[in-house]
Amino acid sequence: MVSTIDRNSLLLHIHDESKIIIAKRLIDKIEIVIKNHIIVSTDFLDPYEIRIAESILNKFDTINYKIDGGYINCERSIIYIYPSYLHEIKEDEISLLSYKNDNNYTHRDILGSLIGLKIERKKIGDIVLDDDCFFIFIKSELHDFVKTNLEKVSKYNIYCIDKEFQEPKKEYIEKKVIVSSLRLDVIISNALNISRANSNDIVKSKAVKVNFKTEDKGSVMLNPKDIISVRKFGRIYFDEIIGKSKKDKYIINLKFPK
Template sequence: MINDKKKYLEHIDDKEEIITLRKLLDDIEIVMRDKIVIATNFLNPYQRTLCYSLLNRFIDISYHEEGGYEDAERKVIIIYPDYLKYTKLDDFISVFKITTSYDFSDLSHKDILGSLMGLGIKREKIGDIIILKDFAEIIISKELKDYISFNLKKISNQTAIINEIDKEDIIIIKPKYKEIQTTISSLRLDVLIAAIFNLSRKNSSDIINSGKVKVDFKPIDNVSFKLNGGELISVRKKGRVKFEGILGESKKGKYRILIHKYIG
């Protein structure tokens, strides 16, 4: 039904996401042919933006994103025939509240994700993991609800206690961050990373060139990539920062900038 799928992917430069978009085209074709509803895997904002560039080219379908709560980072895209009302569709995600038998505060996002993936669950089937003081909330594909309920017995070395909750009961917390003001000579990516993570320009450039940096979830390997303000920058094994914007510019052309460096 979709002729020449390669043509739909010609505008995609990111080769790592070609598989995601090929799967999306297959899903679109099934929805159009069989008049059914399909949900994608959980996708980050960058992946969803790429998907929209394809979805918007088909007039016979509609779509909606769902991640459990409005500001979820990872969401599925629910694709359905255009004549259906979204409010009438089945839900495709489930939410669990997880506590432990001992001291939950010792556990991290990495511990919970690792325990889920240790059950053979792929990362793309897991949405946001929200860590609170005494418990966590995990958002997962509904198809895995029973499997996780029966098989997730431990997180790290602690016994896991699992209860399903409604999406409306999700407790949202704002991420903690350290506010940093600093001065940089230019708005290049390598310059900002060097300043924020206390690196030399060479080390900063090496990190970018090795593919360890994402800007708004998009892999960037160009050291001279120019920032405008508002970008979320993640550096593998070093953390995430939000470049909030420029506070001022000196007579010598240097920029005073505001950064939020996320903690935990």
Template sequence: MLKDKKKYLEHINDKGQIIILRKILDDIEKVIINHSVVSSDFLDPHQRKLSYSILNRFSDIDYYEEGGYDYAERKIIIMYPEYLRHTDLDNEVSAIEVRTKYRYSNLNHKDFLGALLGLGVKREIIGDIIVSDDFAHIIMSKELKDYILLNLDTVGKESVNVKEISLQDIYIKKDEYEKVYTTVSSLRLDTIVSSAFNLSRNDSSKIIKGEKVKVNFQPIDNISYCVNEGDLISVRKKGRMRLESILGESKKGKLKVQINKYI
């Protein structure tokens, strides 16, 4: 048994992730005691970063991440005794293709996720959902695959066909975004959010203080938080954007920036 688990969480400032990190500690304990291989739920990059800050404190276990493809946003962490080789372990992730009957469907990410949740599936065991014109590729825990193949027959109001695909056949969708060139008075979070989404400073401040904004997947409620070049910012019900580059100063002393707003 791990003694005094609280000490492994003392450095965590994001208290909203404590439950997830306690699960990671429980998984570590299972690996150590049972000499078994244990997989986490699907985690976003911020959650994985916090998990690694704990995992790296244990020399007798090793781990790797798997999301179905290299650039997956959501991935699981597979933990195992350090004397094993991860190349000898079974893959814990599967992928399915959900194809609509008619081409150029209006179904979106929310529709596919909603259909899965409607089957009683927990969000934590679903990875990325990649939506194309007439199909979606969904990454999930391999234990969930057969249940979905058997039960998923509609998404929204449309009938669908479902089949398993290999991870090598996952559709890699290129990011689509609108380039916005603008000037800002500073790199404060409220200033960047206001500029990107055409909001007043008052409105952007309310959104940030209302805990509806994440920077690099980490919830931020400080309007004065300084955004860095390359940071990914998501605003609930507004979308995502990236501060792609800082291009210098204008004649009036403002910062010229490029913002990529994802479509």
């Protein structure tokens, strides 16, 4: 465990410039906690950024941390960082807003409306769609601003409702495919019914993330439970390997969110 902060050594394992910026902000917060003995929190981080943050936080024995996104199976979370001698902390940095969903808004519609209010993505947590409403998890500092100013999604008026959050059951469309290998470009090609060359071009353009990490090599091998995000196409969940075909190819099951 380290007691003094050597920034360079803490950043050695991070190669993505955008993630280095996030890691530097995290180290700034760690310094504040160590020097001032106070509780601080990060902005919302995706699961890959959380993994990077934990790899740094775990090197310090004078601080503790807690990850929270507002509900159990959240995707985006904030991290509370506090002195190790504190056993309980007040978790009040996340607010929840609920709205009626009368027009089948998509996640992209709602996020676009929030970004249109000049709200930074890092201030926005999960956006959860239910049958007739949607929920927005957001940094508490922006609660009143969003409640006052988020009046439209797409071209339709929206309004806040008072509804208790219950995590909806996730539903998927499943697709069984036969692939020659578990390479990223092969699985994307079969999942999206596009050519291998087109799949490779998409990957090389840095439009693909694997487990929330940008991946630009089609040759990367995937494993069951990996999450693939393809810009403009959406998400693909590599569910499982079912078996092998007579020609010794992989039979795999993929899931697509409804």
